[in-house]
Amino acid sequence: MSLSWMAWTWQTATFFILLAMVLAGMGLWEWKRPGGNPRRGIFGLDTTRGDRLFITLLGSGFIALGWLSFIGSPPYGALVICALWAIFVFRRV
Amino acid sequence: MRRFKWLVPTLYIVFLMLPIYWLLNMSFKTTNEILGGFSLLPQDFTLENYKKIFTDPTWYNGYLNSLAYVVFNTVISVCAALPAAYAFSRYRFLGDKHLFFWLLTNRMAPPAVFALPFFQLYSAIGLFDTHIAVALAHCLFNIPLAVWILEGFMSGVPKELDETAYIDGHSFPSFFVKIFIPTITAGIGVAAFFCFMFSWVELLLAKTLTSVEAKPIAATMTRTASTSGYELGLLAAAGTLTIIPGAFVIYFVRNYIAKGFALGRV
Amino acid sequence: MAAKTANHKAWWLVAPVVALVAFNALIPMMTVVNYSFQETFGDNVFFFEGFKWYEQVLGSERFHAALGRQLAFTFTILVIEIPLGVAVALAMPRKGIGVSVCLVLMALPLLIPWNVVGAMWNIFALPDIGLLGRALNGLGLAYDFTQDPTSAWITTIVMDVWHWTSLVVLLAYAGLRSIPEAYYQAAKIDGASAWAIFRHIQLSKMKRVLTIAVLLRFMDSFMIYTEPFVLTGGGPGNTTTFLSIDLVKIALGQFDLGPAAAMSLIYFLIVLLLSWVFYSLMMRNEER
Structure with missing residues (x-):
């Protein structure tokens, strides 16, 4: 069974491996040291650690799209904003 | 007002049934009759279409x-x-x-x-x-x-x-x-x-x-x-x-x- | 309800579902991501293009127009279907043979294959041989959904209302049935008006099912494809070309896999965001 139809590139493969590692890491963290009950953040949302990861990822997707539509590729700047966004979400939301 | 309450579901069901009725009506017509004219009931009632499907x-x-x-x-x-x-x-x-x-x-x-x-x-x-x-x-x-x-x-x-x-x-x-x-x-x-x-x-x-x-x-x-x-x-x-x-x-x-x-x- | 027990072994019970859904969801999704960064000329030969397709899709008039039409369509059908569904559910009989008759007849449109729904409305609305088209033209209205954009829009919306309002009716009816008789009696003793009963008893009890109805209708209408495709083919012109129709036109019609994949992912992110907002609101209501 050949996998050529999936059209892998090293760039996208790296992306998915990183994503899988983040998910596994978060799972391990939660398993070893449970994050406990949800807390109420500045948006009035009750979030657990996993919810914050989801908000980070979804937000990052939109940050990247926004960067591409207003500034254009390469989207390295978006990466910086995403990192700031992640820190913000994990601390405050 | 309470008296006419049954009207709402009834009218709604009539609305739902109209296209189905039209489909049913067409299925009993020959293609020529469908394209040739307009009638609320099949004039030239036929089961040919169904026969074709089942055979x-x-x-x-x-x-x-x-x-x-x-x-x-x-x-x-x-x-x-x-x-x-x-x-x-x-x-x-x-x-x-x-x-x-x-x-x-x-x-x-x-x-x-x-x-x-x-x-x-x-x-x-x-x-x-x-x-x-x-x-x-x-x-x-x-x-x-x-x-x-x-x-x-x-x-x-x-x-x-x-x-x-x-x-x-x-x-x-x-x-x-x-x-x-x-x-x-x-x-x-x-x-x-x-x-x-x-x-x-x-x-x-x-x-x-x-x-x-x-x-x-x-x-x-x-x-x-x-x-x-x-x-x-x-x-x-x-x-x-x-x-x-x-x-x-x-x-x-x-x-x-x-x-x-x-x-x-x- | 008693609190749930913590039990990580429950993963074994979920494993078959995860395996089946992951197989169907993750592999195709990863493939779409891969496509979206590459150019292809067929035969599994690909060239890396970086973010080119994303920029192209995000900047294209065509995508904005399709997204705009999609939002307008989804908003319109939600505004019509939810109140209409609630009204019909409120007026439905509560006991006796009428219940079965109503349920069976109303559920009928939900069980018709989507392309048959499109074909059915096509022959129902055609101006020369369709009942609706003939009747409207007989009333002196210039109605022709194959030529006139307004007619095409109205027909598509009426078709969707015809097709899906029953789902809202069934869910709302289920919510109404779960209200104990005692509530109504108490309201009667207090001399509450019909409006007050609706506002404070029925609507508040239906809140949960209505959120589900809105969520389902939102998700499904946002990816509507087969029915309008069969009914109007996206025309006249592009006036009823919604996101999915445009997507298939690009992917299969022009075989531009890269742009189509990039567009799919943007489309998916939008649906994901909106659905997450709805879902969070729904879960918050439930906790109260």
């Missing part, structure tokens, strides 16, 4: 193919969803809420997105053009739905039922099959109904994953429309016949639906 294997096999994968899919979806829904309704576990949401997101992915990779995937594993391929592919949106519905029903069953059974010496499988499943038959009925419904009406994936052997009736219809011009009478008859299995299923589960809806949180 031509390319037509009636379409129905059999559709029914085969729909039944497969309903069985797979409900069987897989039962233990999962139990886990969601009774236990807290690592990532449970996110898993639940992830399952639901698969109902949100537009099937149009998946059509080509699905074709490639099922060709690669050698299942292209089989009933089981369509049945498995439809799990994508039916399993999340079945889990969602069953979870609602199971949460309505008091936990004491489980605890008493374990004290009485039942193992998990024996409790699940002998005690738990019989108490939520209504929920299973509702879940099976929705799986049947969404698998029966879906066309895009079913058409993508089949060519000859497992071609669904809906795809046979589109093929006819494009190759042999406009055989409207035949098309109308085939369309009418696709309504019948659904009507049967809903007739049999109507009490479950009414009762099930009252019990569950659906």
